[in-house]
Amino acid sequence: MSGVRILNASGCLDALVAPDVARSLDAFVTKTITPLPRGGNPPVRIAETESGMLNSIGLQGPGIDAFVESHLPRLAALGTELWVSVGGFSAADFATICERLDGEKDVAVLELNLSCPNVDEAPETAAELVAAARAATRKPLYAKLSPAQWDIATSARAVVASGADGLSLVNTIRGLALDASLRPRLARTVGGYSGPALRPIALACVHACAAAVEVPIVGMGGVRTGLDALELVAVGATSVALGTVLFADPDAPARIGAELTAEASARGYANPLDAHAVAVVRSEKSLQIAQNSTA
Numbered sequence: 001m002s003g004v005r006i007l008n009a010s011g012c013l014d015a016l017v018a019p020d021v022a023r024s025l026d027a028f029v030t031k032t033i034t035p036l037p038r039g040g041n042p043p044v045r046i047a048e049t050e051s052g053m054l055n056s057i058g059l060q061g062p063g064i065d066a067f068v069e070s071h072l073p074r075l076a077a078l079g080t081e082l083w084v085s086v087g088g089f090s091a092a093d094f095a096t097i098c099e100r101l102d103g104e105k106d107v108a109v110l111e112l113n114l115s116c117p118n119v120d121e122a123p124e125t126a127a128e129l130v131a132a133a134r135a136a137t138r139k140p141l142y143a144k145l146s147p148a149q150w151d152i153a154t155s156a157r158a159v160v161a162s163g164a165d166g167l168s169l170v171n172t173i174r175g176l177a178l179d180a181s182l183r184p185r186l187a188r189t190v191g192g193y194s195g196p197a198l199r200p201i202a203l204a205c206v207h208a209c210a211a212a213v214e215v216p217i218v219g220m221g222g223v224r225t226g227l228d229a230l231e232l233v234a235v236g237a238t239s240v241a242l243g244t245v246l247f248a249d250p251d252a253p254a255r256i257g258a259e260l261t262a263e264a265s266a267r268g269y270a271n272p273l274d275a276h277a278v279a280v281v282r283s284e285k286s287l288q289i290a291q292n293s294t295a
């Protein structure tokens, strides 16, 4: 037991298709659920690029009614802690789903997808969406933020002030890939970019938010090895989620968990969470140096 929990990233694992993979996680996160059923965007919806993957799935799913009636009982039967990712197109949508799931004893956490790059955005701010969700449920709420913002720490402070109990960092970032005839490879032209290229971006976002707020952080973005996971922990993540890697390696949760423990212990940390202090002390020092040099 490493002290760092390993989850899947929303949309990157179907627990009903791969129950053993779901059981190898500390918690399973569903694909984002919306109020009504959605067919998602037209194909082509996935394109591989040299250092990551583009997707434009567009929140395909059964809608909250079918989810509660048919999916939830089967997911609960897996015996793995269950997080439900909540999405929508307005504050009212988020409130409706959170209220509906509030009484569901098998749901441990609600992760609010405030940042899907493949659908139209809600008119409200992230903080307003969290406030609407907060008013609708007593369950723990994790706010999932987009890396595509200059000052993510300000967003983190705002969503925590509105009642988020934790952060999930980060969602995909918008990207575009062309084929040999210079046409977009995705039918929707742009998609969400995930995988290795996202890793330094995720590290910077987790680092900035960990310094800004004192809530648990699920770090994700391009994790492929235990060392990648340890780096996220070093900058402030308390859990790590695996996304794109699961498409290539369904055994990744157990492998990365074991590698994480080994990489931490090779650096003298009995618990990987102890690695957090290193990166924080270093960045406080560099801040002091920067302040002294501008004084």
Ligand SMILES: Cc1cc2nc3c(=O)[nH]c(=O)nc-3n(C[C@H](O)[C@H](O)[C@H](O)COP(=O)(O)O)c2cc1C
Pocket: 009, 010, 011, 012, 031, 032, 053, 055, 057, 059, 085, 113, 144, 170, 171, 172, 193, 194, 195, 196, 198, 220, 221, 222, 223, 241, 242, 243, 244, 245
């Ligand atoms: C095919 C695919 C589908 C995704 N669907 C969702 C989703 O429904 N909700 C969500 O919050 N994030 C979704 N994501 C984003 C992931 O949860 C994660 O934030 C992102 O992929 C970064 O992690 P990674 O680089 O390890 O994949 C999806 C990502 C991929 C690749």
